[in-house]
Amino acid sequence: MSTVVLLIVTGLGLGALYFLIASGLSLIFGLMDVLNFAHGAFLAIGAYGTWWAAENLPGAGPAGVGFLLAMVFGVAAGTLAAVLVELCVIRPLYGRHREQILATVGLSLAVPALIQAIWGADPHTFPKPELVSGTLPLLGVNVPKDRYLLILAAIVVFVALWLFNSRTRYGLIVRAGVQDRAMVTALGIDVRKSFTLVFAIGGAAAALAGSLGGLYFGVVTPTQGMSLLIFAFIVVVIGGTTSLTGCAIASVTVGLIQQFANYYTVAGLGDIAVVAVLAAVLLTRQGGLTGKKSAERVA
């Protein structure tokens, strides 16, 4: 019983991490049809930004309010990187989806290499504040505190994104743009402004995932982003590419399946089980669990 509870909470924590990455990916993909390979780079920038700020930024530190400041710095760095990528790389290539994907592929190779050049390929120990180190009992099981933090952060981001989508004018434009971009443009709304906005949101969520992932894994490495990104892609496909709720459900499902299969069978089989689930979903319901629109629009 205690193992099951621990596995559930850890799986939820992993799912929360996936959700933070995948929500931005699916927003970007839904609105702009860009498969953003540079998303892993935003994550790495967030993680390294937090780690760097905790050691070097005045006022920031590895514990307490200082760590919060370091996280804010990391998320800001990731957001800034995302906005810059949208403005300088994606914007000049509007309407050329192949080239946009190729450009983000180039970035996904270059940015981790740059990080590796500056801080080396070896993993760096991530600071762990007092508040989230140690365990907190749940149903008689000692669960590491960072899992709660991850789940909490994902819930906050989910609610914030949901409120943004349903209550604000920009959210309305984004939703309308996801459904029919041409129609929104025809109505006289400059949908391109929301492209930058969506990239900023996605970058911020990914950078948050990076700095929380640092807490979860305990270390930061330049290539962490890529391996998480692949699972985020899987989550996006299973979740139906454009739906926030589908994305959340798929993240939790993938996280739980991975944890349970990895624990009860051979390590590594959980990751493969996730791929099997993906194949099953694709073969039975194209377009994902909740999606009405399929991911096939772009060639």
Add this chain to the structure above:
Amino acid sequence: MTDTDTTVRESTGSPKRTDISDVRRRRSLPWWAVPAVVLVVALALPFSTLYIPGLFEGALNSPSTLHLLALCLVFGGLATSYDLLYGRVGLLSFGHALYFACGAYVAALLMSVLDLPLLWAAVIAVTGGTLLALLLGAVSLRVNGIALAMVTLAFAEAGSILISRDPGRWTGGEEGLSLSAEAVPDAFVGVVNTVNLYWVAVGYLVVVLAVVWWLGASPVGRVWQGIRANEQRVAVLGINPYPYKLVAFTVGGGLASLGGVAYLLVNGGVTPGITTAEFTLTLLVMVALGGAGTRWGPLLGAALYTYAEHRLLQSGGAFEALPAWIGAPLSQPLFILGTLFVLMVFFFPGGLVALPGRIRAAVRDRRTERTRKADPA
């Protein structure tokens, strides 16, 4: 809406360009002239003692140079097999590394565990890789476009995890496998015999180019062109695109696994690095660098990329004289290549192969302008 715009631009733009070059080539040279010259140069290289300072470390027939050239040729063949999917049919697959790794790992395992001779191990590995491509292609080609990219990526990632986690203690985990010297003929062992590895690479490349060019010129290749330009229209014309795409996927996968065997021989072993998604991404970079869907583009791009990566790694110390903030990034080959690639996507979308045509067009424009100025009537 924008999608159709781009396809129209592509479909009207590219045939015109090839028409012009076809006419020009027909007037001056027979079609086999360029491949024949390239083949003769490739065959003559190991007999030359020419030393080109700066370009290679030793003379052209020194083992280190031949090894680098052989790697360039193997990756050239591999990139051409990837271009069969990406450039000729327009399938965006991110799982090509899987079939390459399948060929290399299966052959290495058969030789070390079952003590099979090289030939049988190669035959079984290539057959296995082709069947795997057929199976996974049959599943993943049920979806299109970006979904296809993600599904193939996921399958390749499963393979990569399987190999690096090493559940049965077979694949050597992070360390990979080395080629067992007993199973390989003596001609392929040792530094003295590097030239034979070079022949293997040349042979692999010739096979890939022959298969890809022949298929591209066959009726199947014409349907591929149609699918690339507009898949829906092909379907409306009464041709089911699915089997044609599956043929491309399977042939591409088979050629990639053959490349895996060649790579195993040339490199003397395999590491999990060739199974990762990054490896497929570098293949994509190679193809786009040279020019997707062209005859020589993927080969050119791959050879240049491999050469640049090796030379940049070797000359990593050369940047130490520079200040750290500029020297450190420059010592990372992937940083330079990734940045160059992004710039290339912006400024030379057709790749290197399209470059002479663009220059020629620019020169012609200037000349017509000048004649118009000189002779206003």
